[in-house]
Amino acid sequence: MMNAHVEIELLEALARNESLSNRALVSAHLAQCAQCADELSWLRTEGLLFAKSTDETGTDALWDAVAQKISAPAQSDAPYRAPGVALVAPSKPAKGRSRFALVAVAAALVVTVGTVAAVRRGHETGGLTGASATAQAAVEGAITLRLRTTSADVRIVAGASRVVRVVVGDSDVVPTIVRTGVGRYDVLFAGGGLSAGRVRVEVPPESSVDVTTASGEVSLGALGGAAVVHTTSGDIEATSLSALTAESTSGDVTVRALTGGAAVVHTISGDVDLRHVGAATEVTVQSTSGALTWRGLCGRGCRLEAHTVSGDVRLGMARESAATVRFESTSGSFEDGLATAMVSDGPVRVRRIGPGQGGGGEGEGSVQVTTVSGALELLRGE
């Protein structure tokens, strides 16, 4: 069985219906060799028996028991801390401000405070219902704004060119705008954090934002600048950004209109949906079980990398796209809805998309997808 005929590893692969480049040669041998055919039959029987004995039910109850023993949460609600980023501590009715607030205020004292922060109650809410407090400051133009909350929802939009305005709704917490450097501002909340309610922020067009929230949702509307967003379970939604760095544990990440910059998205279980992606945009998505949907144009200067463990990857390629697609997976399937040209079909499947779908790679984009069990689907997109 071991060496006399077809190698056992090859017969095992045949029994599992894996594709083999020398299948025809093996089949011809099997037709003439009863011993090898017999061995293959046994291996198939063995595979069927093990497959019939697999039980995938009841794992939730097992997890509950494990979570109890390790004192880990049964749901994906553990605080997620991105490297180098500290979450704001929950609001305390304490004697003073949080460490973050103290640092920010100290920084604000060092630099020239050229803003006037006005706090008004019940005025200029920007359409936010239940508004309780507003802070506003004059600025010179596009800024970089940093905001931390624990569980409040955050919406940031482009507003007037020389004003930054913060409106808090459904909460008694009062916001403060603090200048921390040239063109840099922090939004602070009394007590150090905002654990409930909603925040609406207006910044000058082309501004950049840096938002961290544990469970709140983050919505960024047509800012035109770059965004850095960290959430634990909150969803992230953004429109018209030049660049995005987003990290989320279980929150979904949805971006529409990403043009010319770079997007780096990391999630554990959150799905990622990137639409209207520009031809020269660089996108890197890393997820454990979250799925990636990418729709756009991939051409010269485009680089798309997607690495998932079990998350499926769907790529909707615009008709004008020209790119080389490389797909490597342990067990994930590959569905080619574009009838791409095959460049190679080994462990790393390589396909070419583009006019004529032949030839080599000058001036084309690069798509690299790696999964453990996640599938890759190529289809015609926008």
Added chain:
Amino acid sequence: MTADALPPGPGAVVIALEHALIERVRRGEGAAFREVFRLHVVRVRGFLRHLLGSASAADEATQETFVRAHAALRGGAEVERLQPWLLGIARNTAREHRRAQQRDVALADTVSEQGSEPVAALDPEALLLGREASAVLARALDTLSEERRAALVLRADQALAYEDIALVLGWNVARVKNEIYRARLQLRAALVTQLEPSEIA
């Protein structure tokens, strides 16, 4: 005829993804360990089910395996690849479980002679229609020693590479291949003895 067309093991990027997940577990993210659990629980439980021969014992050992894995990861254990590492913990847990139950697992020698010659193949459909598959397999696996059974399950059910099986069991690759070869012969002999003549094609 060689197996040069066989797919390789996980690539560097996949391993890097696993390392990122491990690092998150080390940092104390409950969600990350839940992801480890979700990705590997079916394989670990299946392995333990075949080793212990009982669903309830396998569930108990599965919990213990993941609790130990969590403690090890939080304690900074060096892990190159999660699957063989977890299966190694599972195997140790199963051995302790069986010792605790004082069950006799040394049955292999009684059938080793009978399994030393090639056995005529069966019709898989006849086999599966004639007996409830998991019960048939459990009885056949129960005729193998714990070590041999572990090696066969890791190969036939978990589809592990010989090198990974060697890692799990602490053997060299030559011994892994040899034990799996003998395990298969024994398993087939045990399957044949379970069937009525009419069920053999």
